[in-house]
Amino acid sequence: MRSTVLYIVTVLIWGSTWLAIEFQLGVVAPEVSLVYRFSIAALLMWGYCLIKKLPMKFCRKNHLFFMVLACCNFGFNYLILYWAQNYLTSAMTSIAFSTLLVMNIINTRIFFGKPIAPRIFIGAILGLAGIVALFWQDVKSLDFASEAIIGLSLSLAGTFVASLGNMTSVRNTKNNIGIMQGNAWGMLYGSLFLLIFTLFNGSEFNVDTRLPYIVSLLYLSLFGTVIAFACYFVLLKDIGPEKASYSVVLFPVVAVTLSMIFEGFVWQTSTVIGFVLVLTGNVIVLTPIDKIKAFFDVEKVVEQN
Incomplete structure (x- = not known):
């Protein structure tokens, strides 16, 4: 029951954050918006940990992994994705992000030695074909300088980069580091690293005072960062990165629906094919062979009756 609730919360929040990011782009530089976002999130996380009197002291080695977590999950992964949404709709970015599922499985094999099932390769091929279909208009012209x-x-x-952060979270959990404490340190380091990057980059620390920017910033800080990451990392701890990635399959569904409503996202034949291929590939990756066989066995029994 807990995993089900965490799934629903994670999918709804992260599926909607892609649209919220759109309101962050334009007036304020992406890196500056992220400094604001993760600074607010860090304050909220540290406030929670201090109120709950959670232990916050860790050895130097663990702090190094907090820094890796910061760069991969609370910093530069988002900076790259913010940049991406300067060129793509929130729907397209979300669908591309769903490849996190395959990346998590491959990285779990690399870092933790877990075998890769044969169906993973089938799902990965379908996912790759889906990405090609989604961006077919640009792929067929081989114009690698195109915005898409x-x-x-x-x-x-x-x-x-986000997948590497997921692996770091799994490592921290295996070393008995509390999720809330790890996130608090990660968000603190993330905001500091982004601040350093922003200062070296010479970006202006301005603020967009319009309501859409302020509301989306608060939503991304509280829900998209503090709450969603807590839910997702608990899933990583409880059921592992492969199963937790089930939620990634549903992100695009929420994101595409919102994009259709607010961004005027228009379906094309290649877009539909790509969307179906990506989702099908993810479902195959996540569904063990014995469950597929059991499903068809049930279907046969129903037909016989």
């Missing part, structure tokens, strides 16, 4: 290809490349790069 640039956006896709940034989306996949940001997704890969």
